[in-house]
Amino acid sequence: xxxxxxxxxDNPASAEIGEYRKTGGYQSLAKAVEMEPKQIVDEVKKAGLxxxxxxxxxxxxxxxxxxxxxxxxxxxxxxxDEGEPGTFKDRPILEKNPHLLIxxxxxxxxxxxxxxGYIYLRGEYPAAKHILEKAIQQAxxxxxxxxxxxxxxxKFHLAVHQGAGAYICGEETxxxxxxxxxxxxxxxxxxxxxxxxxxxxxTVVNNVETLSNLPCIIGMGGEAYSKIGTPDCPGPxxxxxxxxxxxPGVYELPMGTKLRxxxxxxxxxxxxGKKLKAVIPGGISTPVLPPxxxxxxxxxxxxxxxxxxxxxxxVIVMDDSVCMVRVCHRALxxxxxxSCGKCTPCREGTGWLRAILGRIEEGxxxxxxxxxxxxxxxxxxxxxxCPLGDGAASVVQNFIRYFRPEFEEHIKxxxxxxxx
Amino acid sequence: xxTSASIKELEKIRAKxxxxxxxxxxxxxxxxxxxxxxxxxxxxxxxDILEVPKATVRGVxxxxxxxxxxxxxxxxxxxxxxxxxxxxxxxxxxxFLKNSYxxxxxxxxxxxxxxxxxxxxxGACGTAPxxxxxxxxxxxxxxxxxAEILDKxx
Ligand SMILES: Cc1cc2nc3c(=O)[nH]c(=O)nc-3n(C[C@H](O)[C@H](O)[C@H](O)COP(=O)(O)O)c2cc1C
Ligand code: SF4
Ligand code: FES
Numbered sequence: 259x260x261x262x263x264x265x266x267x268d269n270p271a272s273a274e275i276g277e278y279r280k281t282g283g284y285q286s287l288a289k290a291v292e293m294e295p296k297q298i299v300d301e302v303k304k305a306g307l308x309x310x311x312x313x314x315x316x317x318x319x320x321x322x323x324x325x326x327x328x329x330x331x332x333x334x335x336x337x338x339d340e341g342e343p344g345t346f347k348d349r350p351i352l353e354k355n356p357h358l359l360i361x362x363x364x365x366x367x368x369x370x371x372x373x374x375g376y377i378y379l380r381g382e383y384p385a386a387k388h389i390l391e392k393a394i395q396q397a398x399x400x401x402x403x404x405x406x407x408x409x410x411x412x413k414f415h416l417a418v419h420q421g422a423g424a425y426i427c428g429e430e431t432x433x434x435x436x437x438x439x440x441x442x443x444x445x446x447x448x449x450x451x452x453x454x455x456x457x458x459x460x461t462v463v464n465n466v467e468t469l470s471n472l473p474c475i476i477g478m479g480g481e482a483y484s485k486i487g488t489p490d491c492p493g494p495x496x497x498x499x500x501x502x503x504x505x506p507g508v509y510e511l512p513m514g515t516k517l518r519x520x521x522x523x524x525x526x527x528x529x530x531g532k533k534l535k536a537v538i539p540g541g542i543s544t545p546v547l548p549p550x551x552x553x554x555x556x557x558x559x560x561x562x563x564x565x566x567x568x569x570x571x572x573v574i575v576m577d578d579s580v581c582m583v584r585v586c587h588r589a590l591x592x593x594x595x596x597s598c599g600k601c602t603p604c605r606e607g608t609g610w611l612r613a614i615l616g617r618i619e620e621g622x623x624x625x626x627x628x629x630x631x632x633x634x635x636x637x638x639x640x641x642x643x644c645p646l647g648d649g650a651a652s653v654v655q656n657f658i659r660y661f662r663p664e665f666e667e668h669i670k671x672x673x674x675x676x677x678x
Numbered sequence: 679x680x681t682s683a684s685i686k687e688l689e690k691i692r693a694k695x696x697x698x699x700x701x702x703x704x705x706x707x708x709x710x711x712x713x714x715x716x717x718x719x720x721x722x723x724x725x726d727i728l729e730v731p732k733a734t735v736r737g738v739x740x741x742x743x744x745x746x747x748x749x750x751x752x753x754x755x756x757x758x759x760x761x762x763x764x765x766x767x768x769x770x771x772x773x774f775l776k777n778s779y780x781x782x783x784x785x786x787x788x789x790x791x792x793x794x795x796x797x798x799x800x801g802a803c804g805t806a807p808x809x810x811x812x813x814x815x816x817x818x819x820x821x822x823x824x825a826e827i828l829d830k831x832x
Binding site for chain 2: 340341342343344345346348349380381382383384385417419420421422423424425436437438439440441442457498499500501502506507508538542572574576580584585588589592595596598
């Protein structure tokens with residue numbers, strides 16, 4: 259498949275507006291400014307575009323809700339917080355193809371009649387901040403942003419807002435709180451951001467990759483776009499593969515590419531010809547899979563049927579030298595650190611899970627610890643304020659579901675039984 | 679007190695938002711750059727310029743991992759140990775920094791040259807293990823490579 263999103267990224271000057279325009283850049287925006295906002299939303303609907311931030315929510319539906327709200331001004335926020343461990347798919351767009359995102363946001367801004375946009379960029383991407391700011395300036399100079407885009411009287415202003423190292427700010431209501439200058443703690447829903455979002459105005463939050471699909475959709479038309487990928491989840495998807503494969507990295511492939519093919523065909527199989535032990539298919543918050551469960555099409559609809567989730571498309575591959583107790587413990591250290599502290603089941607639960615896993619790893623686990631882990635997880639599931647807490651609980655449940663004997667051996671042998 | 683250059687920069691940032699409160703995170707970044715860390719004077723300066731209570735500034739700043747509540751070394755090493763980096767040996771690199779340079783997580787080397795912070799994922803998992811030194815990414819790390827890199831930061 260020809261790359262649509264990662265086009266040109268091997269060109270060292272790909273972030274320059276002139277280079278971007280050489281291969282058709284900003285032609286979709288020129289087309290979009292001749293369209294009515296409603297027509298753009300209709301094309302996105304025909305395209306069947308789903309959000310690429312993790313949940314796969316239909317984009318046209320979210321946009322229709324925001325458009326129906328009579329309040330103005332409206333805001334468009336780009337979620338560039340990319341914090342889910344294992345995920346590095348938005349970074350190449352931000353650093354190498356910033357104009358694709360800017361063009362996508364200008365088109366989306368017009369579709370939503372949103373006059374202001376912000377890119378909420380994680381603090382850990384300082385290089386991307388400079389690249390984006392320079393690209394935004396170039397776009398203003400060439401009238402692709404501003405108060406009179408391409409002379410058509412359309413207004414869309416765009417700025418970068420830098421986060422400061424909090425994973426939870428990737429959750430859309432926490433992101434809004436953070437943009438407003440507060441601690442990034444999630445808000446209760448409803449009201450939803452499409453009605454009461456940033457600065458109390460109707461707000462759409464979409465992921466970097468989601469918005470970067472807009473130039474392709476307008477360029478080729480929603481109908482043609484919908485033929486890529488699977489019928490329920492059309493389009494290209496950027497997968498990012500890390501861990502024990504021969505060729506880790508980012509791969510733009512059709513939605514629905516099988517996990518096995520990603521690992522063995524595109525990434526060249528397991529490093530050093532070793533044995534596969536486990537795969538986390540969509541970022542650390544998604545359920546781990548054992549080797550006999552990797553024949554699943556990677557999209558938002560099929561992955562849940564195979565016991566996991568597409569998440570951010572971040573595939574972490576582990577060979578048989580990896581200790582599952584250790585990985586699970588490290589994951590829980592992450593969740594404990596990143597719990598925002600707003601609700602008790604998550605704030606306390608992540609700490610307990612981490613502590614019990616820690617003692618099992620260190621050879622001090624006790625009989626009954628595995629059941630205790632499951633009990634704590636069950637007490638968190640469905641009881642936390644936002645999905646972070648659920649994610650932490652389900653990580654523990656799934657590691658135990660597939661690798662329980664390894665946990666038991668650690669407790670019995672009082673040491674790591676994988677790496678001695 | 680901020681320098682006049684920082685005050686100008688902050689005015690420009692403020693103009694990007696409908697409320698001055700939204701400029702709080704950027705203002706804390708500027709204060710950190712100017713004062714080296716979030717000293718009492720730094721908090722005072724942010725509170726004054728945005729007319730936000732000092733307690734609010736502190737409450738917000740302490741929520742975020744990248745705001746420094748203590749003085750740091752001249753160069754900040756941010757090393758990832760999350761799963762993709764861990765399974766490719768990141769924790770051995772933590773030991774290496776401790777044994778060869780006397781730098782421990784959360785600490786400053788005795789010559790004040792380096793600080794080390796352990797990071798959650800920094801978005802370089804495909805080229806793990808990875809770290810940032812100040813604003814620069816370094817990937818596919820080995821002990822030898824780290825030694826070469828650190829030599830560049832005097
Ligand atoms: C704990 C948590 C972290 C999240 N982190 C991110 C993130 O880093 N990037 C992102 O795009 N979406 C993230 N999301 C999803 C957002 O809340 C939101 O659904 C998304 O930005 C919507 O955009 P999309 O429809 O284009 O996917 C996160 C959600 C949760 C619950
Ligand atoms: S589930 Fe965790 S991260 Fe989410 S609101 Fe509760 S404490 Fe905060
Ligand atoms: S896990 Fe280390 S950079 Fe992502």
